[in-house]
Amino acid sequence: MPSASALNAPHVVVDWGTTSFRAVLLAADGTQRDRIETGDGIQFVEKHAFEDRLLALLAPWLAAEGPLDIVLVGMVTSRNGWIEVPYVPCPCSVEDLAKGTITRTLANGSRTILLAGINDPARAPFPDVMRGEETQIVGFGLADDATLVLPGTHSKWARVAGGRISGFRTFVTGEFFALLTQHSFIARAAAGSESAGEDMAAFERGIADGSPEGAEGDAMLSLVFAARTGMLAGKLAPGEIRDYVSGLLIAQEFRQARNCGFFARSEFSKGNRIGIVGNDGLNRRYAIVARHFGLDVVEGSDHAAIDGARQILAAAKGDLT
């Protein structure tokens, strides 16, 4: 695996998403020197205006440092962004990801390196996709075989094997949680309790009810109705429903990941390890559920995305120079 020491000058990593622009200026050794965050998401930028906007947003750094390597990650590399970078197919190594980048030299001599997303052609009925999370996976590390989960609106389960990302699968758990708690019968039942603090006891009850021993747990469309029947039975208070449903859905995600073959069923509850990577505030909840399923948890670094971008940049440097 390329080491971060392959970089020998300051550089920039930009996570440019639909609604925000977040850049970090890094020293050659990866030390963070400065940070710029704005609301200039790609939805507000015309297709032809990305270069000018990028140079304007980074002007203070470019004035001080001269031309820089600028790694771009996120939806800026999608069809709706600046340049669509084709997906790199699994299984893929850091070198494959480096080869999949697209480089543009800018007016001031800086180079932007747009990272590729990845897809998994082995998934049915259609290849699965991610764009951005693969950088976090690289930052977590590809040296040891591992199973990882990256919690989020669309969380990603990935396998690392033989120094490569060997495959992955998306679970839309976070989106279901938002839909149920904002727009459904559950939203109406919980109305008025939004400002209540976290109720981790209700979360734990949701985990237990979301993955019972028996076959009833294989019917998610039915299980979530417990949010209503629990109220009717006087066993769930309005203020408990959000965290109860959160636990129930994340437990279902783990159960379904197990049932669909992400772990061998026989191994799932026997001390398998799982890496949890991400920074959307859900890692603690996923760790609790993972332990409920008997898994050993390895928590990823908060800097996984930047570490991964630096590794891919380092591997790409040979092609760039």
Add this chain to the structure above:
Amino acid sequence: MPSASALNAPHVVVDWGTTSFRAVLLAADGTQRDRIETGDGIQFVEKHAFEDRLLALLAPWLAAEGPLDIVLVGMVTSRNGWIEVPYVPCPCSVEDLAKGTITRTLANGSRTILLAGINDPARAPFPDVMRGEETQIVGFGLADDATLVLPGTHSKWARVAGGRISGFRTFVTGEFFALLTQHSFIARAAAGSESAGEDMAAFERGIADGSPEGAEGDAMLSLVFAARTGMLAGKLAPGEIRDYVSGLLIAQEFRQARNCGFFARSEFSKGNRIGIVGNDGLNRRYAIVARHFGLDVVEGSDHAAIDGARQILAAAKGDLT
């Protein structure tokens, strides 16, 4: 089972729900003589005002016929309605349902008979509930053992055995469909195609993808992401997404009903019968999915709700007179 001939005078059946009031005037033999439908849902009626509103809405019939037996079904019998009728527990017969009714004599000498909903104390983690669908099940018939599905926002799977409703389970499939197609990433992808007609070919593709042979089908949280990956792969057009997701979710409902034990797994695809009861426009879709799973379909009558109300009324008459 009590026969409809036990009734010897005209009577009224009212389905009084949250947003609508629907009444039918029936001859003693069940022939429909008249119909009144208004938007006077229970949410617009003060607790103390139900009797006056009912007498006002039915005034033409009461003037012509004199006092009548008026069966009330639906949310008017719930906590938010006129009088909360306690749930009758499964297993329950027509006689049990008749005993569970609450009768009020009105100012003009009419009698209202409020029907009970039912619950299933055997369900985990909390007793499941229905209020209204049990009347349709009675109308379908309790004489022969059967498995029934009543499609809807919250569809109900029920078992009939030994002349009783022996148990049931709710699946919130219709609610998930509405959430996904109105508020989620799927809504955004399908935007602009709402006015397209039914695409039953897309529906059939959704069925196939929603219940593949392998274990991948046991991960609904992941399968629904196919609505996005199919678009990205150029295999799903915006106009196909709604019906594709409809097929996928209903297929998941059947798969989960099988997996959670509603049918013995070994029997599910060997010509088991399933009754489909209801009138919310989904019966045709449920019949297609049922046949995909190898089930023989028995379609219920459009009049199941009225037939059931008449049977319960007939059984209750002994207590009333």
